[in-house]
Amino acid sequence: MSQSISIDSIDKTLLRLVQEDASLxxxxxxxxxxxxxxxxxxxxxxxxxxxxxxxxxxxxxxxKLNLELTVFIAxxxxxxxxxxxxxxxxxxxxxxxxxxxxxxxxxIDYILHARVPNVAxxxxxxxxxxxxxxxxxxxxxxxxxxxxxxxxLPLDFV
Numbered sequence: 001m002s003q004s005i006s007i008d009s010i011d012k013t014l015l016r017l018v019q020e021d022a023s024l025x026x027x028x029x030x031x032x033x034x035x036x037x038x039x040x041x042x043x044x045x046x047x048x049x050x051x052x053x054x055x056x057x058x059x060x061x062x063x064k065l066n067l068e069l070t071v072f073i074a075x076x077x078x079x080x081x082x083x084x085x086x087x088x089x090x091x092x093x094x095x096x097x098x099x100x101x102x103x104x105x106x107x108i109d110y111i112l113h114a115r116v117p118n119v120a121x122x123x124x125x126x127x128x129x130x131x132x133x134x135x136x137x138x139x140x141x142x143x144x145x146x147x148x149x150x151x152x153l154p155l156d157f158v
């Protein structure tokens with residue numbers, strides 16, 4: 001179920017700005033949306049309190065941190081019981097190389113997004129994962145070229 005809140009054009013502009021650069025000060029944001037400092041702060045606080053803004057983070061450069069290989073891992077399982085799903089959730093939750101884990105519809109049950117230094121590191125990740133939980137099939141696709149990757153959500157649908 002959707003739990004959307006009322007967002008006006010100023011809120012959208014604020015969201016666009018903080019998604020692009022969360023380090024902008026309240027003064028800078030207020031100036032860009034033509035609000036007083038206090039009015040701007042109240043809007044940001046409301047967006048945070050209502051969970052629209054979940055966190056303000058810094059984006060690290062994976063190449064400079066020796067995490068040059070992006071891997072998408074497709075997992076199929078023959079098990080669909082609640083206890084297996086709970087064990088799977090626990091198995092993937094504490095693996096820092098996994099940036100995202102998604103249950104999907106179709107032939108693939110889960111897609112995992114990982115960042116590792118190289119293929120040898122992926123092999124260690126694969127062994128760690130398969131030692132923690134039984135899966136029917138695991139296959140990986142290695143990213144050859146990153147064409148587009150953004151963190152900002154599109155706000156045209158709000």
